[in-house]
Amino acid sequence: MPETTPQAPPDPPVRLHLTTPPLDAAARRGRFGYGAPCPGHPGLAGPATGDWAGRTLEEVAAEDPRGIRDWLTDPHYAPPGGGESVAALIARTGAHLAALPPGRHDAVVEQAVVRAAVVWALELPEQAFWRLDVRPGTVTALSGRSGRWNLLVGRPAGE
Template sequence: MKSAVVRVQFVRRPFDDASRQARFGHGDPCPGYEGLRGPDTGEWAGRTLEQVSAEDPAAVHRWLTDPDYAPPGGESVAALIARVGAVLGGLAAGTHRAVVDQAVVRAAVVHALELPAAAFWRLDVRPDTVTTLTGRLGRWNLQLGRPLDEP
């Protein structure tokens, strides 16, 4: 018996608005896939990393080194990975295409490859690229950084 294949194409948002990209968000939406919204950075939303680091360098350091630490009022990296993983696990067979933040692609790759949560910060995803996960029987394969214009 042939099992159904799930293909998820994560399209990394382009840098179309430098000020928006440089600031933390409240979880940018992903139409059609609520669980693939960007990370919620709570009280840090709307501010730059430099601004938050200047005010509370210890909190930023902890956020960058402890996957279980959440910004005040926000979600942790571990929670983001779990949320994205739950979406991946619940997708129907077929191809899904979602335009997402870099953090969502990172979380999906960490979940799919069963990497430690600390690997989240070691993954970079270029804008205007597609990262594809293909799954069957709970096992995922990864195709990295294909340009948007490639079929």
């Protein structure tokens, strides 16, 4: 009978639950955020929007239509004044996810961070960022081990 070597058990999973808060008054008016911090998860802070922070999309588009167009079409375009590109947000979010220890992690994050996490975890092209619609007041769950991530889709309401 051939000798078999015992296989090591799989790595314990990482479970990440990303909750988006309900929209506040500024967000309901379409204002760019200020890169809100995420307590306990600095890599999941909201994106820095530079000079656009606190302004509406319409206000920025009236002053800088090319900047808005570039931001919405080029993942490497960063808003002026220290803003963060979509590609940089995805990379930062992904680095944070890759460093999470096994176990459950809960974080309240901006909708853009959820999009970045899903793009990174599922290895989607950066351009997919704008194709993901993340609703306020919802939970997105990711789980992973050994560099492979899964997205939990269709969780029953109230769970």
